[in-house]
Amino acid sequence: MRVLGLSSGTSHDGIDAALVDFSLPPGGDTLRARLLHHATTPYEPALRAAILAALPPHKVGLGDVCALDTRLGHAFARAATSALDAAGPAELVCSHGQTLFHAATDGTLQLGQPAWIAERTGLPVVADVRVRDVAAGGQGAPLVPVLDLMLLAGREGRWGAVNLGGIANLTVAVPDETCAYDTGPGNALIDAAALAVTGEPYDRGGALAASGTVRTELLDRLLVEPYYARNPPKSTGKELFSAAYLDGAGGYQPADLLATLTELTAATVGAELRRHRLDHVLVSGGGVRNRTLLKRLAARAPGVTFVPSDEFGLPADAKEAVLFALIGWLTWHGLPGAVPSATGANGGRLLGAVTPGAAPLRLPAPLTTLPRRLELE
Template identity: 55%
Template sequence: MRVIGLMSGTSYDAVDAAACDLAHRPGEDGVLHLTPLGMVSEPYPESLRAELAAALPPARTTLADVCRLDTRIGQAFGRLAVRADRELCRGKAELVASHGQTVYHWAADGQVHGTLQLGEPAWIAEASGRPVVSDFRPRDVAAGGQGAPLVSLIDLMLLRGRPGVPAALNIGGIANVTVVPGHADPVAFDTGPGNALIDAAVRQLTGGRLAYDEDGALAAAGRVHEGLLRRMLTEPYYRLPAPRTTGKELFHEGYLQARIAEFGQIAPQDLLATLTRLTARTVADALRPLGATEVFASGGGVRNPTLTAMLRAELAGTPLRTSEELGLPAAAKEAYAFAVLGYLTLHGLPGNAPGCTGAAGPRILGSITPGRRPLRLPAPPPGAPRSLSVRADGPGVRPSALR
């Protein structure tokens, strides 16, 4: 089955679409085969990005704003789905899986009570003509889970069977890890800010002229402010037990400003160096007690050499690689992951890893919006796949390591 996965993360800068062929083969019931077909990405229109930024917590918003955002985000996802079908699938896509845009993750006292992703799937189905699976996270939350990181199921399928204690790391606006011990239950959770506070500082320091620290150049020119770093590390979130999740409801510009205010004037480069070190430190602090022996990184943070250098130093000898070595491009891994989750939903198979999210049990995730043709659900395979086999020579996959 040819599937397009659509993703926009907590950095809300662009929509990514990754296309792939997914198949169970006779006699290999426990293996799902994925052939990458490539990725396309488009930035949000600047006006939409500004409206989204203005509506996110801790800002106040209205239901009218939410309705407009739901529609415009859905339309943006729909346009990219059409492009991905044309350019990557030659017009033969059979399914679209849309994560949507997270705008609120209602977490309190270690429990998630609700989660909201915008991007109305009807617009995607209308534009593409294909059935759409969307709203993946709420069912896991309803079952008592954190609703995240849902990518942990795909991490388990990729890492299971590797020697030692392999770990997957995604650095988006928020960073999350999945750790797979050989003789213990897997663990997955959000470690804390990935790029969220770095990006917030860059936007504030440049008056919105820049959205992120390109190539980590500003942080590389600064020195870590040890007092501020120690203050930031007192955040109670870092000491919550797994599974735990967070978002920009906690790690936003106001949060950052309240802590900077305690230290007076800090040079911009020093601030960015400190925040970059904070991300590296909290990721390493999360992985160290779990005994990770290798780490496969993905997400936008992989493109920041200052962050990856700091992370390598904090990991103190634990090899840091990229998800390309597992066959999935670092920039597209999450979009591919949701393509897999959409495929599982359409086939009536669970898409969560209860031991990682804290849900009461396996659940079929999401809702299905029919396309232009009558909806016919395929017969479920004999059993849920336990491993994911990626064709390493698929289009757009170039194995590499972090340098």
Template identity: 60%
Template sequence: MRVLGMISGTSHDGIDVAVVDFRLEDGVLRGVIEHTGSTPYAPALRERLVRMLPPARFDMADVCALDTLIGQAFAEAAAAAVGDAGGADLVCSHGQTVFHWVDGGQVLGTLQLGQPAWIAERTGLPVVADVRTRDVAAGGQGAPLVAMMDALLLAGRPGRPAALNLGGIANLTVPLPAGALAFDTGPANALIDAAAVRATGGRLAYDEGGRLAAAGRVDETLLARLLAEPYFDLAPPKTTGKELFNAAYLDQALAAGPEPAHEDVVATVTALTARTVAAQVHRHGVDEVIAAGGGCANPALMALLRQELRGVRLSTSDALGVPADAKEAIAFAMLGWQTAHGLPTNVPSATGAAGGRILGAIVPGTGPLRLPEPLPEPLRTPPTALRLEQPVRRPAETGESEGGSPAAYPRV
């Protein structure tokens, strides 16, 4: 089955896509990555989206319009990806998270926009969407959903490896004998992007090449103030987002004391990401970190991570056949494959859900909805490992990757 996975992450910069041809052999899910790419949001759409993000308030007309506009953008990106890959059987669209309703550490609801009917209408393919809500309904955090892919990719590696994603938010997956531990460690690019916008008066939406951070010095007083955030001390399962770590959050932290130079603010929030990630890596006895996400293209962030992770091997997911800037799109392609085959995709030990659940709702395509025959009873469990063949490198000019870092940057 060839599945197109699609997502726009917490950096809200564009739509990442991946077409993967999956087959199951002796409990191992094998995939050929046939296409990856990224389509930046149109400037007007991104501006409208960012303007509506927390803590902003908006009405239902805004929600309806954004659901339609994002859905249409996803539909065009899907049609292009299917054409470039020479076809697909199914689409799995994460859409764009605009709100994660958390109260007292418990997730009560989650909202992703990008109406999947536009994708089904444009491509004629069935679409799996609304993939987080079922886990929330089962008492889970609704995130991180990449935990199963991470655990399968890391299966059989020596020591205690972990997978790290550096998107707008950083999340860590640590496979353990009792089940994978996976949670958001805190901000990755979220506050770095906010600081870059502040430093350049909006001229830059992110710290291009980590140059602003490299030009500044870490302000230890500000860093200590940021590290006092209660979220960092919460025990997993836990999840966070731009509902907490946003531009207003940074403004509040800066207002509590003398404001450092702009470049020093960028350097400090970059150090915050490295420090909070490393704290969790050391806390859980991890000896190898395999990173992915747009943050991998920020040399300043990666240098600080290496400094904080002394004694821990650090590499990117490219070593496992997974392009660092397309990993989440590949993960949602896998999620779509599992949903189509009636297999649970959440990891209860990671999200806190009452049990494994088949995720998502399915929008039929042009013709009758035809799902695969159920797997034979011995195989009616999630795969035990995932192996991906070397993907075709996407062209540098396709745009920006998750986290706002151009794909043209050399991987660190």
């Protein structure tokens, strides 16, 4: 079954698309996945500016939210048709949309009306994938453990996976110790500072941070953030780690500020890797291109071998889109797409709502058992 996954993360820079062909041999416990195509469609500057203007702590009216939902729906529809034109047909689309607000107990909101995708592609669309887990008592995040645990199943050693997106999240794939949660900022504060002090959306390769000095008094002040001391399950977002989080840090030289914020991400992620005594970590997300961040993370987690997800056949920039293709496949086959030990939900739940395509919905007979492994070809 060919499923197109669409995602835009907390960096709000564009839409990732991944077309994946899934096959499950009868009676088998290994789901095979062939990544046929992946691409990123950057947001147009005006749309990205509208997204940023709608994020906390900004105030926004319902009319603006409605208009943004429609504009994002069109953008996701264009990204979907572009992927399908490039790589051939699909049977299903799963769209995460763009998160505008995520605070679990107060709800979670992803925009990008799926009806526009269904209308333009003629395909059924699974969307709004987080809220059912929240309704079941969960955080609605992180969702990536369903992919990580299947991908790392059966491997020797103490494996984990870290995604260095706007927010960093960790999956611990050690039998009998499995858990997953957001560790704190990944690139969110680094990017916000880079934009503020250089006008560029990120610190390319970590070059500016590499030229600066970590200001320990600022780092120590940032490390007392209560979120870090909370026990999982837990999740966070730019509701907390927004540009406003850096108010009061304007007196530092740009290079020193970037060096300190890069160290903050390395310190908070590294502490969790040590906490779980991991020795192998699959790493993905935009942060893998920040050489300074990876260098500092390695220093904060000595003895850990970092393995780029590309070595597993999963390009770092495509992982989130592949995840949502997988969630779409699971929902279509009647299987839960979230891991309760990660989100804190009362149990596994089918994720998302389905918007019909051009034809009547014809779902297959539901499967009764979640595949144990995922093999990427």
